[in-house]
Amino acid sequence: MTTEDLLNKASQPATQDTSRPPHVNAQDYARMYAESVNDPDAFWAREGKRIDWIKPFQTVKNTSFAPGNVDIRWFEDGTLNVSANCIDRHLETRGDQTAIIWEPDDPNKEAALHITYKDLHTSVCKMANVLTDLGVSKGDRVVIYLPMIPEAAYAMLACARIGAIHSIVFAGFSPDALGARINGCDAKVVITADYAPRGGRETPLKSNTDTALLHCKDSVKCLVVKRTGSQTTWTDRDHDCNALMASASDDFAPAAMGAEDPLFILYTSGSTGQPKGVVHSSGGYLVYAAMTHEIVFDYHQGDVFWCTADVGWVTGHSYIVYGPLANGATTIMFEGVPTFPDAGRFWEVCAKHKVNQFYTAPTAIRALMGAGPEWVEKHDLSDLRVLGSVGEPINPEAWNWYNEVVGKGNCPIVDTFWQTETGGHMLTPLPGATQLKPGAAQQPFFGVQPVVLEPTSGEVIEGNGVEGVLCIKDSWPGQMRTVWQDHERFEKTYFGDYKGYYFSGDGCRRDEDGDYWITGRVDDVINVSGHRMGTAEVESALVAHAKVAESAVVGYPHDVKGQGIYAYVTLMNGEEPSDELRKELEVWVRTEIGPIAKPDLIQWAPGLPKTRSGKIMRRILRKIAEDDFSALGDTSTLADPSVVDDLINNRMNRS
Ligand code: WTA
Numbered sequence: 001m002t003t004e005d006l007l008n009k010a011s012q013p014a015t016q017d018t019s020r021p022p023h024v025n026a027q028d029y030a031r032m033y034a035e036s037v038n039d040p041d042a043f044w045a046r047e048g049k050r051i052d053w054i055k056p057f058q059t060v061k062n063t064s065f066a067p068g069n070v071d072i073r074w075f076e077d078g079t080l081n082v083s084a085n086c087i088d089r090h091l092e093t094r095g096d097q098t099a100i101i102w103e104p105d106d107p108n109k110e111a112a113l114h115i116t117y118k119d120l121h122t123s124v125c126k127m128a129n130v131l132t133d134l135g136v137s138k139g140d141r142v143v144i145y146l147p148m149i150p151e152a153a154y155a156m157l158a159c160a161r162i163g164a165i166h167s168i169v170f171a172g173f174s175p176d177a178l179g180a181r182i183n184g185c186d187a188k189v190v191i192t193a194d195y196a197p198r199g200g201r202e203t204p205l206k207s208n209t210d211t212a213l214l215h216c217k218d219s220v221k222c223l224v225v226k227r228t229g230s231q232t233t234w235t236d237r238d239h240d241c242n243a244l245m246a247s248a249s250d251d252f253a254p255a256a257m258g259a260e261d262p263l264f265i266l267y268t269s270g271s272t273g274q275p276k277g278v279v280h281s282s283g284g285y286l287v288y289a290a291m292t293h294e295i296v297f298d299y300h301q302g303d304v305f306w307c308t309a310d311v312g313w314v315t316g317h318s319y320i321v322y323g324p325l326a327n328g329a330t331t332i333m334f335e336g337v338p339t340f341p342d343a344g345r346f347w348e349v350c351a352k353h354k355v356n357q358f359y360t361a362p363t364a365i366r367a368l369m370g371a372g373p374e375w376v377e378k379h380d381l382s383d384l385r386v387l388g389s390v391g392e393p394i395n396p397e398a399w400n401w402y403n404e405v406v407g408k409g410n411c412p413i414v415d416t417f418w419q420t421e422t423g424g425h426m427l428t429p430l431p432g433a434t435q436l437k438p439g440a441a442q443q444p445f446f447g448v449q450p451v452v453l454e455p456t457s458g459e460v461i462e463g464n465g466v467e468g469v470l471c472i473k474d475s476w477p478g479q480m481r482t483v484w485q486d487h488e489r490f491e492k493t494y495f496g497d498y499k500g501y502y503f504s505g506d507g508c509r510r511d512e513d514g515d516y517w518i519t520g521r522v523d524d525v526i527n528v529s530g531h532r533m534g535t536a537e538v539e540s541a542l543v544a545h546a547k548v549a550e551s552a553v554v555g556y557p558h559d560v561k562g563q564g565i566y567a568y569v570t571l572m573n574g575e576e577p578s579d580e581l582r583k584e585l586e587v588w589v590r591t592e593i594g595p596i597a598k599p600d601l602i603q604w605a606p607g608l609p610k611t612r613s614g615k616i617m618r619r620i621l622r623k624i625a626e627d628d629f630s631a632l633g634d635t636s637t638l639a640d641p642s643v644v645d646d647l648i649n650n651r652m653n654r655s
Contacts, residue, residue: 047291062076318423
């Protein structure tokens with residue numbers, strides 16, 4: 001799109017609060033976007049100065065998407081420390097300001113905590129000393145498996161201070177998944193807690209960790225935070241975090257890290273095989289997280305920002321911890337769930353802490369919409385200014401409810417499209433700059449050059465009113481750098497299908513105005529309640545069960561979750577299908593991966609539709625799961641076309 005098109009289009013901004021103009025208005029957007037793609041060196045040289053550098057960078061962008069030579073470097077000769085940027089540089093100006101408001105799972109049992117930047121400094125230094133004493137140094141990996149408690153942020157920032165690389169494992173993952181990640185990145189230490197309270201229930205994190213560690217090297221140490229104080233087992237490898245922090249020094253000099261040194265690894269699901277360790281950098285990532293946080297949410301000094309995600313996902317990394325803290329914000333860390341103790345919890349927290357920007361997932365909005373507007377209306381939400389959505393396309397009904405019932409028609413909704421791999425927002429409206437369209441992610445953020453490709457030929461589709469797969473033409477600073485110790489997999493996964501482009505895995509439409517609409521994944525990744533799940537992972541968990549011969553997993557539309565998990569299961573010869581076995585398999589997958597991977601529907605499949613070469617025809621399975629078998633397409637190439645009739649007759653998702 002030309003600058004002129006952008007200016008025309010942007011002539012009707014969504015909101016103009018004259019008492020507090022947005023950081024970026026429509027004209028700024030057009031001008032800045034044009035510069036960001038026409039002269040990225042000048043643009044990012046300026047934006048790179050948002051953060052403090054120990055040694056300033058001279059080189060800005062040095063990136064290549066060339067086949068066989070994908071290499072991404074930003075600010076490569078600069079050095080910095082991420083924790084110093086998130087803490088130390090704020091001490092003089094806002095040491096006594098609240099950095100983190102911690103909101104516990106059960107508000108009737110515990111009070112919120114207000115942690116100032118000074119407090120944060122003390123705790124992070126102490127934790128860094130504790131980790132150092134356990135043998136952690138620059139470049140070592142530390143796995144974090146914690147509830148949503150302040151120690152999770154301390155641990156992340158302590159690693160960053162030392163220059164160690166953290167890898168957070170969502171507390172809902174099973175011991176097996178945890179063990180695989182500890183081994184995958186060869187972690188020296190795993191940090192966990194006794195229990196994780198959530199929605200009034202407690203997950204035994206410490207005993208999960210013990211189980212995981214049975215499959216890990218003896219040398220891995222376990223640092224245990226006391227959360228509930230309930231009883232746990234204790235072994236020789238365990239260290240008491242609370243006791244060690246109490247006696248540790250509150251001073252720790254931040255290490256000078258190269259801009260390209262990894263800040264963290266985060267495992268995420270792909271279309272094939274086991275989860276990949278997505279590696280993010282220190283410099284480019286932080287610049288991008290900080291900038292998107294400030295501009296996309298139109299964050300102003302003194303605002304209270306709440307992202308409801310868990311730090312186990314990338315959203316929590318970028319928009320609970322790194323982005324907000326780099327900007328000296330007050331960020332909320334919420335331990336609970338939207339519906340506990342009741343369906344008004346989100347709104348009660350918004351009112352209590354006078355939240356200005358609220359960021360959540362469509363699945364939560366749909367669940368709360370179902371509970372009724374009265375839960376929202378009970379609470380004073382007059383401080384809300386910007387609402388955000390992330391994780392999956394938001395349906396217009398949920399968008400309207402969010403806009404009218406929560407935002408009272410006064411709060412722009414930023415529908416932010418991005419991925420674990422992208423580090424920060426890629427396509428999003430900007431408050432005060434974009435004329436909003438319910439359900440559209442709309443415009444590229446600065447430096448992001450989206451292209452729509454024809455899926456089969458890979459040709460670029462120009463013009464508006466078109467649809468295809470979403471790729472990105474050039475690098476942006478928040479981009480992942482590699483897959484942990486597998487650069488070849490990185491190249492193959494993201495640059496293998498469409499040479500010279502980063503392939504998102506999503507389909508998209510560019511409408512007549514040039515706005516982007518994400519149409520969902522085009523690969524075998526499903527999005528369950530905004531959480532990414534590879535169908536291959538669920539399949540391999542199912543076939544690991546002794547009674548299962550084969551399985552195929554697909555997504556299907558689900559009213560609240562967005563997508564549900566639909567599993568076709570072929571049993572071993574001689575095994576009989578039964579409701580008990582179905583339950584057993586559900587529990588099995590929960591234990592193998594975690595509750596988020598539990599199939600919603602399991603269909604017994606005497607056979608799966610396969611081509612003569614043995615490839616499962618997933619397209620057919622997806623259609624049957626969607627309860628739409630009118631257009632199954634050509635089934636004549638199947639080895640045994642009759643299996644399709646059986647699957648249709650016994651389908652589980654009948655409307
Ligand atoms: C989907 C989450 C539509 C998309 C930050 C993407 C979205 C995957 C949106 C990444 C959105 C995320 N509209 N779809 N606003 N945001 N997605 O890695 O399919 O957990 O590829 O990162 O979520 O999920 P991930």
